[in-house]
Amino acid sequence: MSRLLVNEIPVMVIPSLAMKLGLNEAVVLQQIHFWVEASLHVVEGRKWVNKTYREWQRQLPFWSESTIKRAIRSLESQGYLLSANWNRLKLDKTKWYTIDYERLKDLEQNEAEMSQDQCKQLEWKVVDGVMVEVLPEIHMDEKEVPFFDIDSKN
Incomplete structure (x- = not known):
């Protein structure tokens, strides 16, 4: 087995x-x-975690610190990631983060509604949680189908 797998x-x-959010944002949010x-x-009824950009970068070593910073700022500006300073010392500027799970739930709900609308427009339907295309039935008159007798010796 390869040492690179799990x-x-x-x-x-x-x-x-x-x-929906972008690859970097989805990985960081997860x-x-x-x-x-x-x-x-727990503060104000939410669980919070605090880490510096450098600490996040150590967990995601395939990205630079600036890439992680951009992803975090993007998530903050979209409202999916909430940040605050819950440090005892105001000198400590390490951010605390939590996720706005309600906003994420709205995204999921909007996606479900959009999927159903797309199904109606594109003739798709959801079967066992998977979108499948509805294929039209084909009716052909036997007279329209060319027929060649391959056994004949013409």
Whole structure:
């Protein structure tokens, strides 16, 4: 087996989320979600996690710190990622992050509605959670189908 396959903690990405938010944003959001879920720091009814850009970059070493910064800022500007300074010392500028799960739920709901609208327009339907194209029935009169008798010796 290759040493490059699942011998370390994998980074996850949900393809549909990546299509909506962008690949970098989806990976960063998933990573933040992982740490938020494990966090014991609760403020205003939300779990928060604090890490510097450098600490995020150590977890996602295939990206530069500036790429991670851009992804975080993008998520903040779109409203999916909330940030604050919950540090005891105001000198400490390390950001605390949490996810706006309600906004994410709205994105999921909008996607479901759009999928149903697309199904109607494009003649698609959802079967077992998967979109499949509805193929039109083909009716042909036997007279229209060319027929060649390959056994005849003409």
